Amino acid sequence: MQRVETAPPISLRPAETLAPIKRATTFQSIAFVVFATMLIRIAIIGLASLLSVFDRSGSIRTFIDGVNDQFFVGNYVIAVGLAIYLHYRLTRGEQMNVLFETFTHMLRNRSAIIGTVLIFFILIVGDFAPVIATHNPIQPLFGTEGLPPRPQSAPPCIPAFGCEYALNILGIDLNVRDLFSRIVYGARTSLTVGIASVSFAIAIGTMIGLVSGYAGGWVDNLLMMFMDVLLAFPSLLLAIAIVTIQGPGLDNALLAIAIVSIPVYARLTRASVLSVKELEFVTAERSLGAAPGRILFQQILPNTLTPLIVQGTLGIGGAVLEAAALSFIGLGAQPPQPEWGQMLSEARSYVFSAPHLVFFPGIAIMITVLGFNLLGDGLRDALDPRLSRR
């Protein structure tokens, strides 16, 4: 876990034992920029969700949507720019940086690649929803050009089984809305909720873990006891209980999922802190008279990041699933908001007559969650061979 930077001992070793100079290939460079763009875009959403705490006027999701809409181009300019800059920094000179080498390890990992592709796909679909979606996700299609005049009743149907009232391949839903457009907009909602709840959980969980691990003693015992109590509940039941108190809604569902997953990050951070804090470089810093805050944030925190990143990636997948579950039972997104779990909830009674309404949102959830799970596994293998399960 600890990554100690050592200067390359070039001058001390005979030339023939030197490791061959590694240069990034074009493929690796492009892959790195794409991957870093995706991560930075995700980080922007996460950051926006944390900043929304200071925005007292609106809800968390409105704030994030605002950031997305107002700086939409800016988001990607920043992301791509930072990615290229990072690439320059990491491959500057002849030798590639340790981080870049880790990335090349990851490139050989099948699940990481597939995961990245899936997430990037969903991210692009969500971000470019207004361009990709062919219709308004909330407005019924009545009166749209190219459609027959309003029929007596337009049952949900899909072109594959004969449906004159559908413009898109996925057909129409119960309220004569375009299913495809709704699913496209749903990508936005699900990603935002997943990323935001994990950001909150990591922010709070890391603080608790750092304090608990560094302070030790009764503080540690008390905090960990509280975490144990939280962990003693099946997470979905606890989330249900919390949303019930706060009242149904996507923001509250998001916070409930965050609260439920705090213990995971707290315990993870605490474990890393405990293993790092007795190491020599921390003792050295302490003996130099550094303040606890400085030691915590500059020495210990960077060394606990690896497991947090892996767990966070896996956690986003879990959060998307839980958000869908909460929406499914009516505690999350409220109609007519396009959210996958909520769409499933609307369509559940029609599963026998209009199965496409259930099938496609579920597939969308699955692709998203699968992407994060695969990437998480891949990251774990690449970043932390010790945790590897293979």
Add this chain to the structure above:
Amino acid sequence: MTTFILRRLVLSIPVLVGILIFTFSLNRLIPGDPCRALYGEKATDELCDAFAVRYGLDQPIPTQLGIYMLKVIQGDFGVSIRFGRTVSELLVERLPVTLELAAAALVFATLVGVPLGILSAYRHNSIMDIGGMVFANVGVSMPVFWLGLMLSFLFGVLLKDTPLALPPTGRLSAGANPIPFFEAWGIATEDSANGLMFFISRLNVVNAILTLNGQLLLDAIRHLILPAVAVGTIPLAIIARMTRSSVLEVLNQDYIRTARAKGLSEMKVVNIHAVRNALLPVVTIIGLSFGGLVSGAVLTETIFGFTGIGRTLFEGISARDYSLVQGVTVITAVAFVIINLTVDVLYGYLDPRIRLS
């Protein structure tokens, strides 16, 4: 071993107390007055005052907490405002439904997951391995309720006229009238049976076996298959992955090479030497998947028309039925703690190194 168990028991007491305090405060934070939620327009101040006195809501909060904890220890969760019956009665009636579903799911997950994991590990990097792991990855990424809906559509509609058809709703076919085992045996009547007897008789499969009713047993099992597959898929995937990595690790160890070198048959090497050792971590995972099973059962029950604690929980929440929500949450959390404890003890029994450390 006794000290180990005792130590584990003592360590879980603070957690249990914490659970009680937590659920208590959680439920008191629910906005809205339960009296007004129940009676709506008809709620007058007098009625609500009487209501508060009757259910102890007029006491100071710490007193309420104290009374509540004393009562819970005696197995008394109070009276459900929504149903007008004691919560314990409701739990005895409805917990078995969820329990049966969760148990069936766990059986399915273990019976399929463990062999799948072993095969994947043994034929490492084969098509079988890759296929199994793709399945496992997809399996953990599916929403439980979606899988349930899709299964009920597939087996209830698409395959309706084939022998593969399975009933998509209900616990028993319409018209099936199971006789509780205590009546069949003549040891008690509907009125004189105690809670445990009722509890057991509500487990349809167990009850059918006890009353030796083959047709009913078949019917109950047929109704359980789809929900169990839906709920069990995620644990199955997790168990399969865990088994695979654990067996892989063991297969690379020296004593396996020794076993092969001394000419043991491959069957013996894998089944006796490798798998037995590899299954230790799998036991933990099986225990830990209980939380997922309960969450899954809660979500799936409504799809398949089961009246278990999941359904009860929703009804309790919408009626602001403090006692009922508390009862359900506490019971699940306590069950979770007990199962973790059992797994710990079992683990200590299977692996002496843990007991001693």
